[in-house]
Amino acid sequence: MEKRSLSKKNIQDEKFLNALAEAFRLQEAILSTTELAILSVTPEGIISSFNRAAEHLLGYSGEEVIGKTSSLIFHDLDEVIKRAQLLSEALNMVIEPVFDVFTIKARIQKTPNREDWTFIRKDGSRFPALLSVSALRDDQDVITGYVGIITDLSYMKVFDDRVRESEEKFRVLAENIPGAIYLCHHDKNYSVIYINDHIERITGYPANDFLTGKVSFSHLFHPEDAEMINSRVNKAVQDRKRFHLRYRLRHRSGEWRWVDEVGIGVFVDGKLSMLEGFLSDITAQKTAEEKLHKIVEENLRVFNNAVNLNVICGFDGYFKRVSLSWTTITGWSEIELLSRPFFDFVHHEDIEATHEAFAAIKNGDNMFTFENRYRCRDGSYRWLLWSSACDQNHQVVYASAIDITERKKSEEELLNSKKNIEAIAVKLQERNRQLDEFAHIISHNLRSPVGNIQALINLLDENSDIREYRLIFDKLKNVAKNLGGTMNDLMDTLKVKTQTDVERVEVHFKDLLDKVRQSLEGEMILAEASVTHNFERAHSIRYPKAYLESIFQNLLSNAIKYRAPNRKAKIHFETNVRNEAVELRVTDNGQGIDLKKFGDKLFGLHRTFHNHDEARGVGLFLIKTQIESMGGSITAESQVGKGTTFIIQFG
Incomplete structure (x- = not known):
């Protein structure tokens, strides 16, 4: 049964190809005559x-x-x-x-x-x-x-005889071309005025069924395609332009056939007279396209999802296709990589050797151990180890590279042990400096709460009654709570200062905002705050997820905390792309900040600008430290009594 189906399909494909070839021969004959x-x-x-x-x-x-x-x-x-x-x-x-x-x-x-x-x-x-x-x-x-x-x-x-001759040629063309030529009214059924006999090959219905109205095109349209067909035909007629459609028609046998239609409105004295066009059966072509698309999609998935830097380049010295890992590792966009000779990206000390290797590859010598350096968008270079194969018939080279920069660095470190030790010493000195700075911060920030605890304890003696103990105990609980918050803030600050290599991952802004909103849902309900967003211009970013969550958490909680007392809080998150970098703007309608007075202190540690019981002046300092550690920046625009906008340029 399966072999019979395959044979039937092969016969259909062969008929389609023969018809297509006949159409090309007819076209050439017409052009020649x-x-x-x-x-x-x-x-x-x-x-x-x-x-x-x-x-x-x-x-x-x-x-x-x-x-x-x-x-x-x-x-x-x-x-x-x-x-x-x-x-x-x-x-x-x-x-x-x-x-x-x-x-x-x-x-x-x-x-x-x-x-x-x-x-x-x-x-x-x-x-x-x-x-x-x-x-x-x-x-x-x-x-x-x-x-x-x-x-x-x-x-x-x-x-007149030439006109008659042209009409005769049209008749011959209309009857022999492998497709249906039609004239029809622009009504809901597309009532047919003229159609050639080839319509029966496409739909199974003879031309006379369409001419008498027994069958209409509108009743053969696939339900999923009908609205698209009517909309695009109406638009083309309105604009007086041709329309080109691909859709499904129901064959008399019940099966669905794919057709390609090209048509245009015919206007007489400025009024639409009829539609004329051409229909051809592309079912076999559509099936072949779907199979080809599946194969291409599978190949692209393998090509793009590999860890290696895969590439196809031409004998002309240009990349024809690069895998997604190229953009990730080098920072260049696909367009930038394809628009310039790949020698432009090679380190100047490696160009001569690369020319020699490329010449050998074009001559048919496959290479598996060639190394050179490629320039990244930030000006740095990555060491690549290449393997390649040549297709001389199509004049292309298929190549794959792995990033061996870290291995090269290790080799250099082994050869330069003294420099390596000195670099480690510098890092240790910096780490000691950070720890010393942290010790000063702890000493400064814990002095007051510790002194407060001691003073409260000193108020009690052997003569104190139970009420005094309860009063002092309640005060000690508040001090302990505040002390715990202070310690957590200091530890977060220390983590930011000591983490120098934080992993970047793909983070979707909306998913992260939803998570933060859930964590602050209780506060938002009590404050009757509304949060909106527009992430259309930049849906996601490669960034440390914990940092970005901290940024969203602090900015949203601050907007709720410092909301205006006379109106409901409204906070809006929006992304944009400026100078090839992602920008985040967080806008609220809260109390606002006097930037003339506090602008230079806005992101300082323990700087507060409003009277609030929970204000500690750590949040903005923390996110500024996080943003700058990743090469970005944060600024603010504000008007007292109207609200504040924080602008973050991500690095």
């Missing part, structure tokens, strides 16, 4: 096709121009320069006197552009002609080239 001079060019203007009528009109053969020259060869340079100046003024943009002069309007307006030009034949003779230029676009609306039709205005005559 038409009296219209037609040429097509690449997006850069290089001629890619040149029919016989164009050869006869311009005097060049296809071999002389296809793939070898730009269409500028047929034009007067002075006329091109003048047109460029006029276009620059009309479009309010600089148009260079190059290929853009012919295509800019067709590209911007997305409609064929017709202009009169002076053409120059190979023998030097000149003639006036009408040039109609249309942009060719793929399914993603990306321009793949342009097609131009040249009409000789010096011999422009219209004869």
Whole structure:
């Protein structure tokens, strides 16, 4: 049963390919026999096709121009320069006197552009002609080239027999092209005016069923596609542009067929008369695309999720594809890595050896132990150990590298033991300095609570009664509570000062904000505070999760703690990207801070600016220390009585 299904599918695929080939042959035959001079060019203007009528009109053969020259060869340079100046003024943009002069309007307006030009034949003779230029676009609306039709205005005559001949050619084309050509009304059923017999191959219904209204397109649309089809057709008609759709139609057998449709509205005296278009069955193509997409997706998953730095590069010295680990390790974006020769990233001392190795690889010598240094975006260099294989047929090299920077550092440390010991000594001195500083902080911050405990105890003696003991005990509990808070703050500060290598992980702002909001939910309810956010411009960041949670916790709790007494607290978190760095802005409508008076003390340890029982002046100092330890900065904007905004630039 399975073999029979596969055989049936192979037959369907073969029929599709044969039909497609027949369509291409028919297209070539039409282009060869038409009296219209037609040429097509690449997006850069290089001629890619040149029919016989164009050869006869311009005097060049296809071999002389296809793939070898730009269409500028047929034009007067002075006329091109003048047109460029006029276009620059009309479009309010600089148009260079190059290929853009012919295509800019067709590209911007997305409609064929017709202009009169002076053409120059190979023998030097000149003639006036009408040039109609249309942009060719793929399914993603990306321009793949342009097609131009040249009409000789010096011999422009219209004869009834030619009209009849064109009508006959259209009839022959309509009946033989592997697809359905239609004319229909723009009503809810898309009532058919004309359709060729190929519609039966696509839907299983004969053309007459559509013409008599027995069957309508709207009843064959897949339910999930119907709204999209109607919306895009209506929009195209409104804008007077063509529409290009891919959707599913129900075949008479009950199965769903994928179709590709291109159509446009026909307007008479400014009013929509009908829709015309072309339908083709792309079911086999769609199935093949899905299989190919799955294979590509699997390959990309392996390519991008590997720890190694995988890369595909061309013989021209440019990377064609890089794995995600390149951005993580080097800091360069994918666009930056692909847009420059990879030799630009190689350490100047390694360029010569890299050139020699690359030449050997292109000659077919695979390498497994080549080492060189690559420059990171921050100016540092990473040592890479390469293995590679060459595909000479496609002129590409498949290579994989591992980061051996740490190994190299270890080797250098072994060779430079004295420097290593000195570096350790410096680190120990710094650590001792930090510990000494911490000892001073402890001494300063614990002196008052310890003295307070001693004073309270001294108030009691053998003559004190139970009420005095209870009173003193309650006061001691408060002192102990405050002392515990002070110790916790000091320990957090010490951790920040002593941790110099904190792991960065991918942290999503919304997930973290949700967690912090839950931890402060009770306070928010009591304060009737509302918290909003907008993380659309930057959803996440690579950052120490504990630090970012501390930042969110302190800023949110401060906003609640120092809310305005005459209104409900509103706090808004928002991210942005400035100078390629993520920025976080936290705004509240609280009491505000007098920055002229306290601006230089805002982030100082134990600095407070409002009367509050729980204010200790540690939170802002702590998050500033955390942010700066990661290479970032924090500033504030505030107005007394209106609120405060903290701006964090992450490093």
